Each structure stands twice: as structure tokens, then as C-alpha cells.
Amino acid sequence: MYKAKITITLRSSILDPQGKATHHALGELGFKSIQSVRIGKFVELEIDAASNSEAASLAENACKELLANSVMEDYQVEIQELVVR
Amino acid sequence: MYKAKITITLRSSILDPQGKATHHALGELGFKSIQSVRIGKFVELEIDAASNSEAASLAENACKELLANSVMEDYQVEIQELVVR
Numbered sequence: 497m498y499k500a501k502i503t504i505t506l507r508s509s510i511l512d513p514q515g516k517a518t519h520h521a522l523g524e525l526g527f528k529s530i531q532s533v534r535i536g537k538f539v540e541l542e543i544d545a546a547s548n549s550e551a552a553s554l555a556e557n558a559c560k561e562l563l564a565n566s567v568m569e570d571y572q573v574e575i576q577e578l579v580v581r
Numbered sequence: 582m583y584k585a586k587i588t589i590t591l592r593s594s595i596l597d598p599q600g601k602a603t604h605h606a607l608g609e610l611g612f613k614s615i616q617s618v619r620i621g622k623f624v625e626l627e628i629d630a631a632s633n634s635e636a637a638s639l640a641e642n643a644c645k646e647l648l649a650n651s652v653m654e655d656y657q658v659e660i661q662e663l664v665v666r
């Protein structure tokens with residue numbers, strides 16, 4: 497069993513209004529040294545696969561077909577093996 | 582300048598309907614080997630700080646005060662130094 501940790505972020509050329517609002521709110525709370533905020537999604541998949549690379553390609557396909565919008569977003573996949581206790 | 586990469590996830594005891602819906606949709610698309618899906622948030626902060634540990638404590642405070650709901654969510658902070666080119 498593998499765990500895929502996927503972070504999906506807006507491409508840097510795309511405006512991020514949610515990040516802008518959060519940046520403003522952090523400034524109001526006194527966090528003046530925060531220069532920028534960008535907000536994305538985090539997806540954790542548990543995958544039944546025979547190998548690390550099989551899990552990675554499955555997670556990548558899931559991003560392409562459903563999880564990420566490849567026009568506006570980038571994604572990064574990190575695979576971890578789950579040890580059954 | 583430091584970059585904080587923050588992942589905010591629902592605690593494992595909390596139901597994740599968004600993850601359940603995504604799991605179902607992935608199943609319909611033929612991803613039968615995905616056993617579970619959990620969805621969280623990803624926040625990237627650029628912080629003007631004097632040291633790695635100052636950036637880390639600032640990011641942690643931002644999580645506690647605004648970004649995460651500590652009743653329902655866990656968060657993880659990872660700090661990277663940004664090299665100015």
C-alpha cells in the first residue's frame with residue numbers, strides 16, 4: 497500500500513484572490529513580514545499498487561483526469577510506502 | 582527570505598465528505614486501486630525573516646491564529662530558504 501501526497505497549486509501567472517484575501521487578513525492580525533500568500537489544494541491518496549512507480553503513475557493519471565485543472569494548475573506528487581503494522 | 586509550505590489536513594477522526602465524493606468520482610473513472618482520498622489545503626507563505634527558526638515560528642503562529650482550525654485540523658510546516666538570484 498502506498499500513500500500519494502499531492503499538492504496542487506495555481507500557476508504563478510494566475511491571480512490568486514483567495515491568497516490575496518488571506519494575505520490581507522494576516523496583515524491585519526499583525527503578520528507584517530509575510531510578503532505573499534498563495535493557496536492550493538492538498539490531496540492524500542491511499543493506493544493499492546505493486547510498486548512505487550506504479551503508484552506514482554496512477555496518482556499522476558488521477559491528477560490529469562480529475563484532481564487538477566492542467567490549464568491553470570501545477571501539481572506535485574510524492575509517494576510514500578505504507579508499512580502495515 | 583523564506584518560503585513556508587504548509588499542509589492543513591482534517592484530523593483522521595473527522596469525516597471528509599469532499600474526499601469521499603472525490604473517491605467515488607475516481608472509482609467511476611476506473612481508478613479501482615485507490616483505497617481512500619482525503620482532501621486538505623496547501624498554503625505557501627513568503628516570509629521576510631532573519632532565520633529559519635524565526636520563519637517557522639511565524640508560520641506556526643499564522644496557522645494557529647488564522648489558517649487552520651485547530652479543533653478539526655492538523656497542520657505541518659516546512660521551511661525553505663529562498664535564494665535571491
